[in-house]
Amino acid sequence: MTTETLFHHDAYARDTEAKVLSASPDGVVLDRTIFYAQAGGQPGDTGALRWDGGEMAVANTVKGEAGAILHKPTEGAALPPEGATVRLALDWDRRHRLMRMHTSMHLLCSLIPGAGVTGGQVGLEKSRLDFDLPEPPTKEALTEGLRALVAANHAVSTSWVDEAELDANPGLVRTLSVQPPRGAGVVRLVRIGEEDSPVDLQPCGGTHVRATGEIGTITVTKLENKGKQNRRVYLVLED
Numbered sequence: 001m002t003t004e005t006l007f008h009h010d011a012y013a014r015d016t017e018a019k020v021l022s023a024s025p026d027g028v029v030l031d032r033t034i035f036y037a038q039a040g041g042q043p044g045d046t047g048a049l050r051w052d053g054g055e056m057a058v059a060n061t062v063k064g065e066a067g068a069i070l071h072k073p074t075e076g077a078a079l080p081p082e083g084a085t086v087r088l089a090l091d092w093d094r095r096h097r098l099m100r101m102h103t104s105m106h107l108l109c110s111l112i113p114g115a116g117v118t119g120g121q122v123g124l125e126k127s128r129l130d131f132d133l134p135e136p137p138t139k140e141a142l143t144e145g146l147r148a149l150v151a152a153n154h155a156v157s158t159s160w161v162d163e164a165e166l167d168a169n170p171g172l173v174r175t176l177s178v179q180p181p182r183g184a185g186v187v188r189l190v191r192i193g194e195e196d197s198p199v200d201l202q203p204c205g206g207t208h209v210r211a212t213g214e215i216g217t218i219t220v221t222k223l224e225n226k227g228k229q230n231r232r233v234y235l236v237l238e239d
């Protein structure tokens with residue numbers, strides 16, 4: 001059972017209809033979804049599924065087996081019948097905040113070029129990203145850099161390329177701030193800024209805002225040492 005990932009094509013879709021492929025307390029699998037499944041440090045979406053005579057609150061969304069996405073019910077919630085058509089309603093305010101946060105992480109990467117990213121977590125109030133970085137910039141310099149990139153309102157776009165195309169364009173691979181995964185066949189690239197001189201370009205399966213101006217006021221609040229070269233950078237959304 002594979003779930004079509006509508007959020008990969010339109011991160012702004014807030015509601016849609018889908019068919020129930022299976023339903024159990026472990027999760028409801030639909031033929032398609034706008035709910036982002038937890039991955040890459042971005043939390044899964046929450047919201048509700050509604051059908052004739054029922055409603056199920058979605059507490060989290062995670063990846064299941066073989067391309068299925070599991071919409072986790074809140075404890076004791078009624079489950080939709082298999083084969084039913086359900087209306088999906090996303091908790092949009094929460095998701096949009098996560099999109100703003102997630103996009104700001106890409107901007108942070110662009111300010112620390114060449115440093116490997118060793119971990120990260122996107123949150124509603126606070127996010128963090130770990131860099132392999134012996135000499136970190138100051139939090140003031142990073143905050144200033146981020147705010148300038150937000151003010152410039154750079155466009156954010158996605159494209160899909162297959163591995164053969166990447167191999168045929170070594171220049172593109174060099175431009176990428178993160179190396180793409182191998183073996184998936186096709187890679188989703190997220191570009192911030194102009195086609196020929198992007199601010200950031202990297203493979204990513206997350207959800208992003210359309211333009212960096214939508215991020216709002218972002219501040220780097222802290223840099224923490226996590227091991228000899230590992231630096232943890234904390235970001236906070238102020239509005």
Ligand SMILES: [Zn+2]
Nearest residue numbers: 102190204206
């Ligand atoms: Zn991303």
